[in-house]
Amino acid sequence: MxxxxxxxxDNVVQIAQDLLGKxxxxxxxxxxxxxxIVETEAYAGVNDKASHAYNGRRTKxxxxxxxxxxxxxxxxxxxxxxxxNIVTNIANVPHAILIRGAEPIDGIDIMMKRRGVSTLKNTxxxxxxxxxxxxxxxxxxxxxxLYGSDIFIEDRGIVxxxxxxxxxxxxxxxxxxxxxxxxxxxxxNDNKYVSKAKGL
DNA sequence: CAAACGATTTTCT
DNA sequence: GAAAATCGTTTGG
Numbered sequence: 001m002x003x004x005x006x007x008x009x010d011n012v013v014q015i016a017q018d019l020l021g022k023x024x025x026x027x028x029x030x031x032x033x034x035x036x037i038v039e040t041e042a043y044a045g046v047n048d049k050a051s052h053a054y055n056g057r058r059t060k061x062x063x064x065x066x067x068x069x070x071x072x073x074x075x076x077x078x079x080x081x082x083x084x085n086i087v088t089n090i091a092n093v094p095h096a097i098l099i100r101g102a103e104p105i106d107g108i109d110i111m112m113k114r115r116g117v118s119t120l121k122n123t124x125x126x127x128x129x130x131x132x133x134x135x136x137x138x139x140x141x142x143x144x145x146l147y148g149s150d151i152f153i154e155d156r157g158i159v160x161x162x163x164x165x166x167x168x169x170x171x172x173x174x175x176x177x178x179x180x181x182x183x184x185x186x187x188x189n190d191n192k193y194v195s196k197a198k199g200l
Numbered sequence: 201c202a203a204a205c206g207a208t209t210t211t212c213t
Numbered sequence: 214g215a216a217a218a219t220c221g222t223t224t225g226g
Contacts, residue, residue, distance in 0.1 A: 041207070050207070061222055079220035081208050098207055129208050139221090172207050195207085 001025075001112045001152040007069030016042040017086050017186050019153070020059050021160040024102055029137035034136065035125055036158065038180035039100040039194045041112040041188040045083070045093055049069035050176035057180035064143050072151055074132070074142040075144050081129030082138045086146065086153075100128045100137075100171070100185075103193040111135065127195040164189045171197040 002022070009015055017040075025034040042120045043051040052062045052075075064073045065087055073085040073096050078081040089095040102125050104111055111134035115124055132138070137151070146152050174180050187194040 020221075043207075052207080057223095076219095078206060078208050078218080078219060080210095080218065083207060097206095100207085123209090127208070167209085171208070175206085182205090195208095 001147065003156045004070050004147060005101075007086065007146070008090055010067075010089060012044050012088050013042045013096060013184060016040040016097045016184070018163055019099075019185060020165060020188055021158040023154040023156050023158075024135065024151075025106075025154055026135045026137060027149055028141075028151075029134060031107060031131045031136065032106045032133050033052070033110050034154075035102035035111075035131070036105060036192040037099055037102050037153075039102075039126075040109040040184045040185070041098040041100055042184040042186075043096045043098065044184065045095050047062065047088075048176075049164050049179040049181075050170060050173035051096070052092065052183075053096075061096065065096050066092050067143065069095070072137075072141050072146060074137060076139055078128070082132040083128045084135075084137045084154050085142075098128060099131060101126045101187065101191075101194045102131055103141065103191065104134070121158065126193045127197070146157045171195070 019040050022037050023034050026102050046056045053065045068091040069088040071087045073087050077083050085096040085098050087096050115134050126132045166189050168185045170185045
């Protein structure tokens, strides 16, 4: 799996791109599932109006973002959806990367059961809320290290060509004014597990 | 202590 | 295409 050094790099935008094609593995409730990351968004700390940690905002919820890179930041959105982020950079620099979409690999039957569907469709793991539910991730996992046995990320040698990485604006952050225009969203060209949300 | 609000998804019209 | 679902966090009184 990816080592600690990977998560402590300074350039969160670069890490967000490097995560494409990596494998997210969860071992939750005794059930193992994995999927290839195909869509990410970078949240670049205190100067990023779209980030929960903008302007150094530090609360009980966002405290996890200030941890040293390599832990999970999971929070509840709209009272319904658990959104999974990867914290990066050194301690007290609140960078994070939202995982928005992934392509199912192992334990597809388990993921379908968690989502309550009987057929495999792209909506199984497209979109941050759906992905978290399929992988069994919830707010109990916030702060968990990504080097542990419950949640971790592997490099299985999948190489993504630079021309297959598409850049765009982030989704659902219109409130961030000019920072909403930053090209901090990355996804794989033509992958059907990329969320359908608007934001090109 | 009360009220508003999401880094969204699903369902209904 | 529009609106509901639903609750912890954050902010204001």
